[in-house]
Amino acid sequence: MVKRPLPLSKVHALLEPGPVVLLTTAHRGRVDVMTMSWHVPMEFEPPLVGCVVSDRDFSHGLLKASGECVINIPTKDLLDAVVGCGNTSGRDTDKFARFGLTPRPASMVGAPLIDECFANLECRVVDKRLAKAYCFLVLEVVKAWRDPAVKRPSTLHHEGSGTFMVAGERVVTRSRMP
């Protein structure tokens, strides 16, 4: 995909509708991809994002050690990779190879971008106060990328137990909410 830089002020709108994302992390030659739904915008600009990464996940260690990650947003054509990455562990699986994902170098962090995802958000950990209690981290998005050709992405939204809702119709209102 051909990505363009996305203004940081537009990042919250990518995450606010609640898509499943693929979180990439890297540290000392180890790389992982994790399926994640528990994330939330916390500030518009600079964009902050809160997320829960369980300490049972291999990604947890890489994220803790590196302090960096990339949030990659997939669409429904990547459903098999989304499910696969959520049901395997980076401890014994090269998920990029196994699920046909292509890593690309990020510009500001060590974790890779997933080429097949229409948007990629390079992040750094900025607040760990709730890490011990809930494995909750606050990330700052320092660089964002988007494929401008994907205008109405068919994002996936996990409803639990392996059921996903696919983004449907869009409705434009006169709301003044940002």
Add this chain to the structure above:
Amino acid sequence: MVKRPLPLSKVHALLEPGPVVLLTTAHRGRVDVMTMSWHVPMEFEPPLVGCVVSDRDFSHGLLKASGECVINIPTKDLLDAVVGCGNTSGRDTDKFARFGLTPRPASMVGAPLIDECFANLECRVVDKRLAKAYCFLVLEVVKAWRDPAVKRPSTLHHEGSGTFMVAGERVVTRSRMP
């Protein structure tokens, strides 16, 4: 709507797909409804939910004073109320009356349930450590209600600037993710 108690273990699946919700609060005779998209599941059971309630919102004061709220989940037939509640203030508007919403008493908190919403989650504030920095609160869901007749809710998902995505098709996979 006829609501039934929902097992607390199923609460995360209602919020994980990222629907816009209507947050109700009450304190000393004042009641408010706020449109909110910045929320995240943080634990399965007891269910914990993180959310951002700006200190510019009237609801912020009621939530801070009472330590309680209800997360109500609307569907697309309530789009006008969702937009309206997001663009008015409880300081000078009775949003229940203005947007045709019906308050019902909750069982464990003082804030009302919105009858027209297919699901209602009664919550108490349990962690305020990130309140000062980000207006971020951790809530525990202490009682949950759902209308069992609404099986595939047409939830609304805010994409920013007044554009909403409506929940589309469902896909069932063999994922072992909870």
